[in-house]
Amino acid sequence: MPTQELPKTYNPREVEESLYKWWEESGFFRAEIDWTKESFVIAIPPPNVTGELHMGHAMFVTLEDIMTRYHRMRGKVALWLPGTDHAGIATQLQVEKLLMQTEGKTRWDVGRADFEDMLWEWKERYGGYITKQLRRLGASCDWSRERFTLDEGLSEAVKEAFVRLFDKGLIYRGTYLVNWSPNLQTAVSDLEVEYSTEPGTLYFFKYLLKDSDDFIPVATTRPETILGDTAVAVHPEDERYRHLVGKTVIVPILGREIPVIADDYVEREFGTGALKITPGHDPNDYEIGKRHGLPILNIMNKDATLNEEGGSYAGLPREEARTRLWADMQAAGLTIREQPHELNVPRTQRGGEIVEPMVSTQWFVKMDEMAAKGLAAVRGGDIRIIPERFEKVYYNWLENIRDWTISRQLWWGHRIPIWYVDGDEERFVAARDEAEAWERARAQFGEVSRLDQEEDVLDTWFSSGLWPFSTLGWPNDTEDLRYFYPTSVMETGYDILFFWVARMIMMGLEFTEQAPFHTVYLHGLVRDEQGAKMSKTKGNVIDPLEAAGEYGTDALRFTLVTGATPGQDMNLNMERVEANRNFANKLWNTARFTLHNLGAEERAEIDTPHMPEARFVALPLAERWIVSRLNQLIAEATRHIEEYNFGEAGRALYNFIWGEFADWYIEAAKTRLYSDDEAAQHETRAVLLHVLERTLRLLHPFMPFITETIWQNLPHAKETPSLMLAAWPEPGPVDAEAIAQFEALQDLIRAIRNTRQEYGVEPARKIAATIVAARNFAEVEASREMIALLARLDEQALQILPSLDTPQEQAAHLVAGEGLEAYLPLAGMVDLEREMARLREQMEQARGEIERLNVRLANPGFVNKAAPNIVQGARDQLHAAQERLGKLEERQVALNSGR
C-alpha cells in the first residue's frame, strides 16, 4: 500500500461516489446470517417510491447509518433493510396531475386498467431515484434485501394480515360518516385530516315554526348544509326554547318539515343557543342524529357538488350553493345577520382541499383490542420510546383511538382481498386469492356463480404497518425472519408516531406476538435557520444533495447529528455545515501531518486492540497524555452512543480531534519528531498513527467518507479491507497524573501567551523565560520534559531558560497547576506598575476563590451532606488557591523590594 502525498484540502466530491460504489460492490453492506453472532436490525422508514429527497431523509439516514455502522463495527450482524413505499395518495396524485397536464384527462377518463399501467410506468421511471439519493448520503443499507410495499412478497403479507384480522372479526364493513376528499374522491382516515384556522363567517338565520310566525334563530358557518338538516336542537334546560321542543320547523327554501329536539350537547351560550342538525355532513350532528333516530340526508355527490336532495341547487359546488342559498334566504327574509368568525377548517393532508364529512360504506379495523396490547407493550417496557415524553403522547392516542378506516377509493395500492358473492354487497368472503375465495364462498353460501373482488384498495399505512416483518419474509417462516426479527431500533420522525410507529407496534404484536423492535428513537423536524418549516412555496428548502455537494456529505451528516437532540426540531443553518466542512479538513490535515512524517517502518501495530500497557507506561508525558485522553474518549463516545446521545458523542469527537489532538499533541510531537533521537522519532510516529487510526474508527459512523479515505491511506496490514468492517476500539489504560501534568502545562502556556498579549509584546519577539517546576516535581524526569515541551510549544515566542531556582530580577510571575511556574523578565517588556496591578488582580481572584470555598467548607450542611469526593474536591481547590495566593504575595514583596 503505497502512501501518496495527500492534497492540502479534502475534496469530498472526488471520493464519495466511488467510495460508496466500492463499499456496495464489495458487499460490505450485506448482512450475512451468522447464528453465533448477535444481530442489529433497523428497518428503514420507507420513503415514497417516487418522492424527492429532503432533509428529513438526510436526518434519518444519518442517525440510522450511525447506529448501523457502529453495531457493525462492534461485531454484530448489522442489517439496515431498505425499501420504498408505494404511497397511495401521494403517488396517484402525481400521476393524475401529469395526466391532466399532458392529456387533459382524469383517471376516470382513461379507466382503471390503463391508469394502473401508467402508475407502474411512473414507478419504474422514478422509483430508483430516491434510493440513489439515499446512497449519496452514505447509507450502508443492505440493498440486496431492498423491498417495495407492492412487491409480491409484501402483497402476500398484506393479504395474509387482512384475512387473519377479518377471520378474527376485527375487520368490518359499514356505512358511517367518514372524512371524504372530494378531489381524490376517496375516504381518508382521521389522521389524514389537518385543521387550519381561517377567517370565516357565522351566519344567523330564522327557522320558522310550522303554522306560526314565530321562529327559532340559528347560527351556522356552513349555510349550504341547511339543505340537509333533519332537526333543530336546543338544550333541554334552555328557558328560551323549552316550549318549542317537539314542535315542527320548516327548512328554508326547501320547505321540508323537521322536528325541534332537546339534547344537552347544545351549548346555550354559543351562537343563538339553537343548533341545526345535519347528520349527513357533520360528525357531531351525526352522533346526535343517531341518538334521536333522525334520518341521515346526504345532499352531496362524490365531488362535493349538491345532489338532487339539494333541490334547485343540485349540481352546484358547495361554495356556490352556499352563496346562492344565502341570497335566496335573504330575499325571503329568513336571514338575521352575519358576523366574522374564525373557523377551524378540516383539510386533507395531501391535496389540501376541504374535507367533506360524508356518509359512505367503508372498511374498518376495530382498534380497541390491538390498542390495549400496544399500550401494554410500552407500559411494560418491552418497547422504549426515546425521548421518553413521547410515551405519554403515544398512550394518549391509543387510549382514545377510534376505529381505523382502511379502505380507499384509489387505484394505486393493495386491492382489498374481499370477494362479493353473485353481485350481492351483503355477501362476501375474505381470501388470500381467488381460489380460496371460491372455496370459502361455497362453504359459506352454497351455490355461487360469480365472485367480484372489492374495488377499493387499502390505506398505505396498512402495508407499512407490517414493514418490520413483511420485509423479512413473513408470513413465511424464512431464515431472515427467524434471525433478524424482532428488529432492534425503529428510528423515524415524531410526526409519524401515530401513522406508522403505533400501527407497526399493534400489528407486530398481533401477527408475530412480539414487539417488532425494542426501541423507538424519534428525531425532530429539520427547519430553516429561522425555525420555519421548509416548503417549496416558501422557497426555503435546503436540498440535502446540494448541501452535501458543496460541503461534503460528512459535513452535512455531522451537522444534522450534532445540531439536535432526540425529538427536538432543529434549525439548520449552512454556516454550521461549513464549520463542519472545516472540521473535516482539520482532520484531513492531521492525517497529512501524520503520514508526511511517517517512516517506512511504521505500520503494523495499529491492528492491535489497544496499546500494550507496558509500552504505554514507558511513553513520555505528552504521549501518555494523548493516549490517556484517547482512551477516555473511547469510553465516553461508546457510552454516549449506547445511550442514543449521538450528538454528544459527535461533539466529544470534535473536541478531541481539533482541541487536543491537532492543537496540542501534534505540536508537542514535533519536539521529538524533529529531534536527532531516532528511537524517539519512531515512538512518536507510532503514537501519532495510533491515535489517528483509533480516532478514524470512532468517527467513522458519523463521517464515513473522509474517515475511510484517510484510513485507506494509512500504512497498515489491513486485516480487514475497509474501515467500516474494522473493530470498534476498546478503551485502554488512562494515566490520570499524566493528564493533570499536561493540563498544567497547557495552563502555563496559555498564561504566558496571555501575558505577552496583555503587554503587547510583538509576536516575533522572543522572551527569555525562566521556568520553575515546583519541589514535588523538581526531581522527576517529568519536569525537565515539561520544560522541553514548553520550549517546543512556544518555540516562536519564548527562549526558555530552564531553571529550578526563582530568578532574582524583576519579572512577571505566572503560576499553573501541578506546581509549574514561569517568570517572564520585566526588563524591556514589563511595566512594573502594570505587573503590580496584574498581580493585585490575580490575588483578588485567588482571595475571592478562597473566600467562596471557605464559606462552603464551613457550612456543616455541605460537609455532612455532600458526596465525599465533592467535599474533598473543594478542599483540594482551597489548598491550591491558598498556595497560589502565597506565591503571588511573595512575588509582590519581591517586586516591591526590588524597586
Next chain:
RNA sequence: GGGCGAUUAACUCAGUUGGUUAGAGUGCCAUCCUUACAAGAUGGAAGUCGCAGGUUCGAGUCCUGCAUCGCCCACCA
C-alpha cells in the same frame, strides 16, 4: 378545551442521575501568510441561563405559578 416542547453570548445550538468561575460553532475585536491546515494559528470581549416564588448545604438542571413563541390532540354550530 387538554397535553407537550422551547426560552442559555449578537446569531444557531449543547449542557444526561443537582456539585468549582455555564460551553461550542458562527460573528465581533486585536495580532500573525510559524515548514499539516488562512477551510488556519494565538489572545480577547461578550451570558442577572424568560419572569416570580419554593425545595436544597448547593438550582441552568427539581417543584409551583406566570409570560412569550411553537407543536400535537380534541373540533362549539
